[in-house]
Structure formats: C-alpha cells, structure tokens
Amino acid sequence: MSVHTPGSAPEISPPGTADQGEGSLNTKPMRRILASSFIGSTIEFYDFLLYATAASLVFPQVFFTGLDPALATILSFITLAAGYVARPLGGIIFGHFGDRLGRKGVLVTSMVSMGIATLLMGLLPGTAQVGALAPVLLVLLRVWQGIAVGGEWGGAMLIALEHAPGGKRGFAASFANLGAPAGSSLAALALGAASLLPHDQFIAWGWRIPFLASVLLVAVGLVVRLRVSESPLFTRFQAEAERRRIPIVEVFRTNAKNVVLGVLVAMTQLTISGIATVWAVGYAVAQGAEQTGVLSAKSVSAVAMFVTAITAARLSDRFGRKPVIAVGIVAAILFAYPMLLLVQSGTVAGFAVAVIVGQAIQGIILGPLAAFLAELFPTSVRFTGASVAFQGASAIGAGFTPVIAASLVAATGGIVLLGGVWIGVLVICLGALLVSAEGRRRDLTTMISR
Template identity: 35%
Template sequence: MSSAAIDNDDIPPTQQRELRRVVTASVVGTALEWYDFFIYGFAVTLVFNTLFFPTSDPTVGTIAGFATFGVGFAIRPLGGFLFGHLGDRVGRRATLVITTLIMGLSTGLIGLLPTYETIGVAAPILLTMLRICQGLGAGAEFGGASTLLCEHAPAHRRGYLSSYAQTGVQIGLLLGTVTFLLVERLGTETVQAWAWRLPFLFSFALIAVSLYVRLRVAESPVFERMSSDRRTVQLPVFDALRRYPRNFLIGIGAHICDTAVVYIYATFSVAYLQQTLELPRWIGLTGVITFTVVVIVLQPVYGALSDRIGRKPLNLFSVVFTALFAFPFFALLSTEQPVLIWLALVVAASLGLAPMIAVQPAFYAELFGARVRYTGFAASREIGAALGGFSPLVASALVIQADGEGWLVAAWMVGTAVVSLVAFAFAHETKDVDITAAEAPNARTASGG
C-alpha cells in the first residue's frame, strides 16, 4: 500500500441507516451549536449595547457590542488549529463532543452573567471571555461535522449530503432569530430586566440533545482505517501547511465573502433598519427569518447540483452575483418598504449566499488529504472567518462615515467578494477527488516537490 493512499476496498460503504443517522447528527449538532453562536449577535443590538456597554449613544454601545461579537471570530482560527489537531489525531466524533460542551456551557453561562450596573467593568470583560470560549468551539464545529459527513457519504452524493451540515448552521440562525422575536414580545422592560437571559439559558438543555445525537453516530470510516493502520500524523497542523500551502490560502480566501455578507444580512441589517432607518425591529427580524428559510430550502438543491456540474461553477457564480447585488441590496433597504426589504434579503439569499455555502462542506473537505483534513479544513476556513467576521463592526462604522447611507457597506461587500473570487478562480475542480486518500492529488511531497 502506498504512503499516499488508503485501499478503498478496506473501507466498506456506510449503510443507509447509519448514513441517515450521520446526516441527522450533523444537522442537529450544527444547528444547536450555531444557535449558540448566532444569538450573541442578536443580543448585541437588543440588550448588550445598554446592559453591558452603556453609553449616552446607543449606536456607540452597539459598535462596542459588535466588537466583542467579532472577538469570537478572531479566536476561531485558534479553535480550528487546536481542535483540528485533535480531530486528525484522536477522531472526528470525539472532538465534536468536546466542542459541543465548550459551545453549550459558554453560551449558557452568558445567561447567568451580572450586568454592568451590578459589577461594573467586570461585566463586559466576563462577557468577552465567554465569547472567546464560543469562538474556540465554533472554530472546529463546522469543519468537524462536515468532515465526518463527507467521509461517510458516497462520492457521487457528497455535495448533496454534506450540504446538510450547512443547513444545520442556517437552522441555528433561524432558531436564534425566532427565539429573540418571541422574547421581544414580552416587552422592553421585561426583556431588559431578565427575559434576554432565556435564549442563553436554553443552551444548557440543548447540550444534552446535541450530545445524544452525536454519540449515536459511528466514527468516520476513513479515520478508523487510518488509525488502525497507524497512518495518522503527529503534527497535522505542520503537515497541512507544508503539504497544502496553495489550498490553505484558497481555503482562507474562499470563506471571507460568505462570512462578511451573511452577518451583513442577518445581524447588521437588523440594526441598520432599526437604528439608522428607524423602522420597527420586527421588519428586520421577519426579513431575516424569511432569508434563512430560503437558504435552508435551497441548500440540498445546490448541493446536489454541485455533484453534477462541480463545486467551482457555483462558487464563482455566487460571489459574482453577491458583488453585483450589493448596491441594489442597500437601495432596496433604503426604500423603507417592508416588502422590498424582504425581497432584497430573499434575492441575496437565493442567488448569492445559498449556492456559496451549500458547496462549502464538500469543497473544503476535498482540498485536503485525509490525514490532515480536519485541521486544514477548520484552520483555513476559520482564518477566513476571522478576517470577515468583523463585518458588522466595519459596517456600523462605515454607515456613520456615510451619514447613514449604505453605499460604503455595499462597497465593503464587493471587496470581500473580489477576494473570494480570486480564491475560487485559483481553485481546481474537486468533485471527483478521492477523499479516502491520505494525501490530496496536489499535495507537496515530503521534499517539497
């Protein structure tokens, strides 16, 4: 057996019952963990700007809150490197259990924090520390769930089945949006007093659900074969960077656009509509809910399409459309008409964001060989997330610079789309890659050749 391949005959195909279990665990697990990560963004504009970052200007408080929102992204690469290493050394499933505990506990503890009024500056410091813990867990969550799912999936359905990992992320966004929409119905005073804590405390219950579904799935057959043959590597981080420098850079650039724009659509737009355009908050939240449902519905459609035409065409189309639609998007928001605002979000979701993120799980898994897949996937993607994750903070500052206009934010979105366009242009088509191979086809040899 060569040092670069694993004998496919030694890896039996995953049975349909087990495959359904893996898909379910991926959807449920990512949904619950990303619910944890997303609700922080909603809380920034709802309560954190006044309860943890009090200033005379609520917009300044919002910017401070979005800064801590971005801290979660800044720490995600560390989570990708750390837990990616564990995932390539001890297993995909075991690592996902660890990230579940980190995400769930840190989110639940946010719901128990005293506010600035009670303990002063210690309140935002503790909040930021828990956001850092969220970032560590999130840094490996999606990469691990996608890797596990891709390594179970048959090659001809890899794009379709792995798209459900991304569907779970969007379900998490939907759950977070709906939760805060329901909490707001309790009234401003009640929300400010105690009700804002409920979405965070709910995370304690979600830990049990996520652990239940993840402990019932089998470890990746690809990893099991590598482990039994003692083919895992001692330092996956080093090998990922040494053998796949080109793909690592592609992975970074590929995730900048979708990270930046999804938080423009899903979190910043709510604050923009409410604080700058002075529209009722329900308009923005309803738009985000509609936006998210559209993305959820289209994920498997685009995933299946990528199995037919490839990952690269969909990636290129989505970033080009996102760039072209950035200025029309803010023009529609500026009409202040709910129907046109919702139309803007639906169009952005269906033709820009949905194809880009549906392809992502398979695209990243196919960039790296099996021995460093978790590390390469998680670390490269999360560096891109760190670069694009401060988007709500950048957007808030740009709106101030533009005296309430959105054109500078649109220009920022175009810039991020150009970065990802370059990454996708340099990427090879990967849909026919054999991901059971210990090394990807374009890996550098040990001597660097």
Template identity: 40%
Template sequence: MEWYDYYLFGLAAALVFNRLYFTTLDPRAASLAAFATFGVGFVARPLGAVLFGSIGDRVGRRPALILSVALIGVATACMGVLPDFTAIGIAAPVFLVLLRLVQGVAVGGEWSGAMTIAVEHAPPEHRSRLASLVQLSSPVATLLSSGAFTLVLMLPPESFDAWGWRLPFLAALPMLGVAVFMRIRIDESPEFREVAREGARTRVPFAAVFRRAPGRLGIAILISMLGVGGFYFMNTFLVNFGANERGFDRQLMVNATLVAAVVQAGVTLWSGRLAERFGPGRVTLWGGLATAVVAFPVFWLVDSQQPAAAVLAVCLGLSAVILAYGTAGSALAGLFPTELRYSGVSLGYNLAAVVGGFLPLAAQASLGASGGASWGPAALFALFGLATALGGALAHRVSRSPDA
C-alpha cells in the first residue's frame, strides 16, 4: 500500500499535475515543475529515515511500520480531494508540495523497516530469497497504481481531469485500514527483542551510524542509487517522454508499465535466488552493469515511435534495474549490526533517494540541453547504473571481509 500511494504521485506527475496544477507554464516547463514536486518527496525522506530509524532501533520495528503506513495513507487521500489551480490558484501547488513532503517522510522509514523486520525473521541461509519477497511489493504496487490509472483513463478526458484521476488516490483510505490491521498482527523481530533484552540499544542510532559505520553507509548509498532513481526514471520520466516527446498515447505508456511490472516480479524472484548462490553484492553489481549496457538501446526503441518497441523499452530497462534492486535489501541489511540496522538501511536508502528522486527532473532538463534528443537521459540512466555497480562490488568485498 505504501508503494501504491507513492507511485500514484509519479504517474500523476507525468499525466495530471503538469496540466492541472501548473497550468500557467508551457508544456515542457510544466513537466519540469511537476517532476520537481515529485522530487521534493525524496528530500524529505532522510528526515523520515532519522525519525523512523530512531523509533525502529529504540522502540521496535513494528511500531515504526504502523506509524509510517498511517501517515502516507492519510497524505495520499488528501491529495485526492485537493482543489486544482483553477479553483484555488497558487495554493494548489503549494499544498501539493506539502502533502508530497509528508509522503516522503513516511516512505523514509517504510521500505527500510519492512526489509529489516523481514530479514531479521528469516533463516540466515534464506535471507536473500525472503528479502526479495519484500521487493515484490514494488511490482504489485505498480500493477495496482498503473491499473487504477488505466481504468480512469478510459473516462472521457473532461471527466478524467475533473474527478476521475482522484479516485485512485481516494482508494488509499480503505487500503489503509487493511494495512494497519495487518501490521498490528506482525510479531516483533526476534533479533530486536534480543538486543532490547541485553540492553544494547543505542541512544541516538542515526548518529552512531555516521560515527561507527560511515564507509558502510557510503556503500549503502551507492547500492540504492539505481533502485530508487532508475525505477522512477522508467515509470515516471519514460512515461512522460513517450507521451509528450515522442507522441505515444498516454494509455499505451501506462499499459507498458503494467506489462513491465509482471516482468519485474519474475526478475525480482530470480535475483533473490541468484543472491543466495553468488551473494547479494555480486548480483547488485551485475544489475548495475546491465543497466549501463541497455540505457541507450532503451531510448533508441522509444525513438523508433513503434508501440511494441516502447513496451519492450520499458520492460528491458526496468528488468535491468530490478536485477540490482531485487537483492538490494539483503545487501544493505548485511552492512549494519542489529542495533543500527533500521537506521543504517534507512539512511543509506533515503540519502540515495535525495539524488535518485530528482533523476526524472534532471532527465527532463537534459532534453532542453540536447534539443529534445534522447542521449542526455540515456547517459544519466547509464551513470546511475555504474554507481550502483560500484556499490555492489564494494558490498561484496565487505561481506567477505567483515572487519573492513
């Protein structure tokens, strides 16, 4: 549910917010403004990492997860009733930014908490495989969010703009009830209970991460660059690029993300199995290199302006990203001791998000510099792949040398 809420904003930034909340700008500038608003949520994520990491490492994994999902559900539902620019003027984008900030704070503790509690419940020999199951929340959320937009895009354009796009956001409320019920029933992590019983909890966990494990935090940031930036690059920027720059129908580009989500689920499970055999750091390395290799072909396919090629492009690019992302959770969790794990994973993942979240904005800006040519966004995509490949190589080395 958390990713469903977060992904909705990405799709709406590409298809709705640029037209209804930034209406005084020309189309390309409006897309830049919408993607900047999208990126604002990532700036707030380190704050969420500090807040929820402290709760998770001091109070418990379960309370942090209950609070994070409640916060994002309420913020997303409020977006569904937010008046647009024609109704309240400049207040509309201002409130949109504020709600996006709340989303960012909530997500700052969500993924890391879910991954931490899953890893700590798993047998050591199956941690990579079971950690990849947490990553299935991403394609499932993509199917739900893209599927919701696919349905409302069937409405007449005037109905879609007036109220149809709001329905997927309002669906967050009933989903919130289910999510909170499920999380209340989760058992606390046995490893956290052991740390609490021994009195080994750290007073200020996030500060201890910087003091005791700065090198490992740097590796965690590199590992997370592609999973954060690359995913939104494909599901947000490429949707906008295909629809607004290359003339594809909006429905086709959204449908492409649905097809890619099915492929993503398979690659996610495969990456977990590979990580059990070869190590999560090594598989992360492979995923980063694969992304760098396919970055330019992805855009060549979209530039061909053939519908089937556009769908293939989204599937190809997202598969490479997910090869790295699918095993990122176990790679990150293995970098930090139990008493710092929630904070360490949160900080690494969400500091990377500050950069990665603005990748769609940077890619959109690069189109202006290149006169609309696709080489700029492709180069940025490849660069993020190489950064994560380096992180994977370093994580593999650290895992083989625990004292490094």
C-alpha cells in the first residue's frame, strides 16, 4: 500500500480503482447516503441559521432589553459568534471519534445534540422573566449548538465523499454543503411566517415556534441517517486510524500548512454568509426595508446559492476544485461594494438583488469546497483535518464578520471601510488558494498517512 508523502505530486489512481473509477451515484445505497448527507445537514443548518436570523431581528428585543439598539444588536451578534467559535471544538471532539471509531455514529450523535439545544432555545425565558440569566443561558445553548454542528459537517461530507467514485467526489461531497442553503431557506421561511403575526405577539412567543418545530425535523433525519452504512474507506483502514490516538495532534504535526490554507480558502464564502445573510438583514431593516420582504428575499437567495453550488460542484469534478473556487472569489471581490450599496439603499428590492447575487457567488465557492478540504488530508485524520479547517474558517469568517461589520459601520457611519476590509481579506484568501494543492485526481485509497 503506497503512502502519500508531503510535497509529492497528487497521486492518480489507475483505471478501475474504487477511488477513481467513474462508477454511479444513481444506486439505491448511494442515493440513501446522499439523502442522509443532505437531509441531516439541512436540519443541522436550519437550527444553526435560525439562530442567526433571530439574532438579527429578535434577540436584541428579548435578551438584551433596555440597551441602545446598536449596542443590543452588537451583543446579540456576539452570542451568534459564540456558536461559531465553538464549531472548531466540535470538529476536534467529533473528529477524534469519527477518525478513530467511524463516521456514522458521529452523524447520529451530532443531530440529536443539535435538536436538544434548539428545543431548549425555544423554551428559554427572556430577560424580562429571569434577568441577566437569560443571555447567559442563551450563550451556553449557542455554544452547545456550535459543538454539534462542528461535528455534523465533517461526518455528513465524508460519508458521501468516501462512498463516491473518485470522478464524482466533488458532486457527492457537496450534498453536505447544500444543507446550508436549504437549511437557511427553511429557517428564513419559518421565521418569516412567524413574523406575519402582530409584532408584539411575534416578539413575545411567535419566534419560538420555528425553534420548537425543529424536533420534528430531527426525527425525520434520524430515520434516514440510521439506515446509512459506514464509510468503506474508514472500514478498510480502520486499524491504521485506531493507531492515531489523538488525531488533532497528528493533524497539526503533519498537516499544519494544509489546515491554515484550508481555513483561509473556506473563509471566503463564510464572510459572504456573515455579511449578506446575517449583518445585512438587520442593517437593511434598520435602513427602512420591510422585515417580511427582507426575510422572503433571504429565502430566495438560498435557492440561488443551492443552484450555483451544485453546478459548481459538478464543474469541479471536470475542471478541478481550484479554478472553480477562484472564479467565485474574484466575483466576490468585484461585487463587494455593489452589494453593500444595495443593502444600504433601505429597500427590499435593493436587499434582494444584493443577497441573491451574493449568495449565488457564495455557492460557486461552496460547491467544490467540501471536496477541496477533504482532499487535503489523509484518510486516518481526514475527519479531524477537514473539520478543523472548515469550522476554524466558520469561527473567524462567519462568526466574527457580523460583529466586525456592525462595529465598523457604527464607528464610521457608512460602508466604505467595511468594503475595503472585506476585499482585503478576500485577496489574502485568493492567494492561499493559489498556493494550495489541487486534489481532484488524488487517489484516496493510497492517501492513508503522511
């Protein structure tokens, strides 16, 4: 069995190997695997992104009452960031067990954990009932959510990628990422429907309904997920994996460079998410845009991201991960200022164009991203390595972006500085992509350790 070593050229599988052969995704077991990856991640991201929307529109009035509106919004975004900061910890914890014991068990555990945390959020009393304890409990539950979703993405992505033939890995792995726009759309629709209630009722209890309803979604997801088989690559090399007693140590000992590059590349689409779908929602409403229209536009934008993500994933199987991702990053750089100006217009139409185009660009990056990150790491530590890279980017890119955006706009009274900072970050991340390795033609069956 050959071993991929640092600095060597990407290994190309001979024709007919399980990894690089064309194969088919249209078989009953593979359809079940892709459905599990998609449905499970959709539910997880519904829960996670429901909080993001509520943090912009609801939580300042429920958990941070009596404060200046701008300060209340910033504090609400800080609780949002707490969940993103916890995601790398979830990637390390679940990655440890996923790399040593298997991918499937992690998927079930992460889903149940997320469902419980979201249910408790829906039952959490506000500051008016329990005082300062309310935001403290909110932060603790958000951290719990972050840990759960930190384990979800890696497991859902790998269970699909490691079952798929090599020529279709990008498309298969994208099903875990497609859960993000699908979950975001469901979350926006659910909260948008609840917001049709009179404002006082919506703030008093209406916003809780989408949180409580997640229990039903989790039950459906578990039925699908429990029927999925373990990753064949993990099963084949389980003995090698079990010798990695602490996978996170091995990741940073042998793959630290790839972790850094993975974080920077993944940050590109996550900064778009943090600005377009979190910060911009509250900012557009504050500028005069009608709330229900904004939420409806956000829901439509998730559909745009879904379409471009699945298209970009297919293109990455043909042309490579790096060229497709590079197109998305360049498009994000060019659209940064136009998007911010459209959001600042204070109209639903302006916000709709901004968020739909922004999410479509995000999809170009998101589609190939799962496979790009997974192909940076060997099988024995792939769960941990890919999860830490993606969730580390989530913590920095999506977790702090709304806070930074709100702070920069509050300090300067406009979007000029925010746009400049955002473009600078995207340029740095584009450089990281250019120096990283292309993994489309790597044979994962020989990529065991480094």
